[in-house]
Amino acid sequence: MRLTQQQAAEYHERGFLMLESLLDAQEVETLRAAFERDAKVPGPQVVTEDGGTEVRAVYSSHQRQQEYAGLVRDPRILAPVRQLLCDDVYVYQFKINAKPPFGGDKWAWHQDFLAWRLADGLPAPRQVNIGVFLDDVTEFNGPVIFLPGSHRRGLVREGRSASARSEQHLDPDDISLSPGQLAEYVDRHGMTSPKGPALRRAVLPGDRARLVPQHVAVRAPAADRHLQRRREPSAAGGRTPSGLRGVPGHRTAAPAGGPVLPGAVRGGVVTARAATAAATGRAVVLEEFGKPLALRTFPLPGPPAGGMVVACGYGGVCGTDLHLCQGHLDIPVPLVLGHEGLGVVRELGAGTHRDAAGTPLAAGDTVMWASSISCGVCPPCRLHREPTLCERRRTYGVNRAIADGPELSGAWADHIVLQPGTAVIKVPDGTDPLAAMSLACAGPTVAHALHERRPVRLGETVVVQGSGPVGLAAAAFARLAGAAKVVIVGGPAGRLERAADAGIGDVHLDIAGAGDPAEVLREARAAVGGDGADLVIECAGVPAAVGQGLGLARRGGSYLVIGQYTDAGDTTLNPHQIVHRQLDVVGSWAFTGAHLVEYVRLLPALTGRFGLAGLVTPFPLERHADALDAVADGSVIKAVLTS
Incomplete structure (x- = not known):
């Protein structure tokens, strides 16, 4: 079935x-x-x-x-x-x-x-x-x-209530919702x-x-019932840690038995x-540009010295992946896709292991990892202190070809082999993995842009172009940084509604479905006072958005371009707007391990204020094509492959 x-x-x-x-x-x-x-x-x-x-x-x-x-x-x-x-x-x-x-x-x-x-x-x-x-x-x-x-x-x-009666037992009331929590959840979700x-x-x-x-x-x-805290398999718990195989056609004839207890719900x-998992790993492979992806099986190697093998529970589908599949970036193929992921350490290679924050790592830890390793010796790395611009940057799921080995070098797989030098960060206990994955690539990207390239200043008005993960990350980070008002210009309408439900953005304008985009741009300027925003952040990834965005900033304002990661073609713009408005135009490219650490550090604040998990639509690994289609048509905000 x-x-x-x-x-x-x-x-x-x-x-x-x-x-x-x-x-x-x-x-x-x-x-x-x-x-x-x-x-x-x-x-x-x-x-x-x-x-x-x-x-x-x-x-x-x-x-x-x-x-x-x-x-x-x-x-x-x-x-x-x-x-x-x-x-x-x-x-x-x-x-x-x-x-x-x-x-x-x-x-x-x-x-x-x-x-x-x-x-x-x-x-x-x-x-x-x-x-x-x-x-x-x-x-x-x-x-x-x-x-x-x-x-x-x-x-x-995250844990038991402060009034828990015993450390040796787990009482259901120790983890129950308060009446106020229940009322808030019922009001939002209903009951069935x-x-x-x-x-x-x-x-x-x-x-x-x-x-x-x-x-x-x-x-x-009545007297409270306590559930015994159990660490070992037991008859009472029924834990059976062994793989089960289906038994086709299994049936058992009905033996004689007593009467059914009246009125009991069983x-x-x-x-x-x-x-x-077995000693093989499944992975989604880009074999040729513009062709359907393939789900292939590879031998699961041991971890390299100083590296590790991680069981990928989650692999994010990014808008960049669409461009990669279409050949918009010069990358080697075939390769396993997926540059953002979260998983559990399966095995560590030889050597001492600590994460990027200095915390010891062990098998069983839940981790995220930076997508790229910079070389450290090229001019951008050595002279300009810009490791994101590394000329020999190796990126999981982007430029690690299968022929170079190991094959499992992307997050769209049930296992990934992480090389020594990868920035790995342990995910705090209790973190919802889907919430963490909602902005797994977008969050560190925006951390780089708003921390180092053009920070949001207290009380500024901000317009964000794009309502995908990068746009919503920019809007959420801007609010955390103290922006007075955040306007999101994007689409389709369903995405904007989900952003509003998550508490991200103050004004949501649908330009994707607008009959007159110019009117939407006028509404955006009006929403921030009529003269334009202090800061406009481009996260749409559509070249035409750049020309529109220049006109959304106030005179003396700033225009920060994040979304044009891949080459989607040329566009027409009026350079007079840059001079007339005396704009600071700034670009920001990708992120490093330090920016991933910053994102993970901010997760408690982000999840405490915004409904990030609700932005995610999970797809089993086999449905990678459906996930890509959903990202392409805008019917989901963030697709995540699960394995």
Whole structure:
């Protein structure tokens, strides 16, 4: 079974997906009967309501009952999960909820990944929950409740509350949302409850974060339940760190069993995590300009001395990649694309390893890396102190040809080999990877432009041309730097709406869909006082934008050009505007590792003020062509390939 493109998009957009008629009636009865048997097996895997004998939940049934062992290996379960995670998986947790309606203790609103990270040290949010309805689910028997799309905002909190009762146990209330947080999230995202007959299944997101109360029935306060903090696989947790393979056609005849408990809502919850990859790596390869890209498999080499191998969880799709595919930059082919990424260190080469900030690095650390290594000896490096202008700069995903080796030298892959000299920076714990990836290339690029080339001065008015990642990074950084007003001129309208939703920019003007672009330019000047902006930042990447931008700056103002990274052709402009307005016209090219460090350092401030994760649309590595098309037609702001 394979999800359609529409289903996968719905999963990533809303944070969950309902699949109809997954199991037939006999299979459901088989699973229910197996639950009846398993609930009677004594042991720590059976959790009862406080002060009673009524079963609340049963863990790890797949280790005792053949029916559930078959369920977790069923291709109908595994295929969509592998598709979403782009990897083999193992069962992290298996749990059957037997919560009776209108009774028992509540389960607080929470995000699953935070609980798993605190309890078991999971390093990254690469999990998928699968919920199977074993009873009809209605409004009256305690359905799970979701806040659609809330996963895009990352973690609500970074750790346990200050009032946590014990360091040895993890109480759900220690990581729950406050009433104020819940109200704000509900106001923004709404609420929904997947309901329906027992012959349906919900694929639920462990990927990143979701907000969900496992049950909403509330009663008078009772003794709090504590979940044992576990570091090792256990019967109660059901952790099974081994790759699972689908068992085609697996079915189990229904054995005799007791009656179904009346009024109980039961559903199996399986959490699958990506398993360790094999000794090969998949990568997206640009073989010829203007031709479709290829997904190829390469041997996974060991790390070079002083370097490392990183498991790329995320590879950003930049507007520059479109230009590379079209041959707008003189680069060698074939090569693995992807110059921006985030991943987990798989293996370190010989030597002492610290990141660019001096922090020790170890396998399992989440890192980002600078795309380029400068030579240090050419005139720009040695004399002009401009390493971004290095004449022999080697850039991952841009000029590292496959023939030069190693093949896995781009971030559009499930692994990348980082060479010694690469500026690597450890990502702070708790950082939402999608938020970090939203501006992974744009952020450091703008850090260079606004820190060194032409800083934003306190109280200035700023017009930004372009509403892609670079434009939104410029608008966000300008606000952090103290700009009085930021106007974004871009398009299409959907991009501008998402920028507004993320809190980026004060005024949003659609020039891409305008019948009269000149009128939009007049509106932009009016929005900053009529005479023009103190600073205009070009981030559109369209040559014609430069001529327009010169007229948006006030006399004595500045025009900063960032977006013309690749040669998209000539344009017509009026040089009189530069002289008449007495403009400072400044260009800024790319970034260095120091600018990446600055971006990562600013992530807490950026994510605290702007909804960065909501700017990202993830695509599995296999859908690289769809991701490129979405970037090209402007239907997404930031596409990120996941592996």
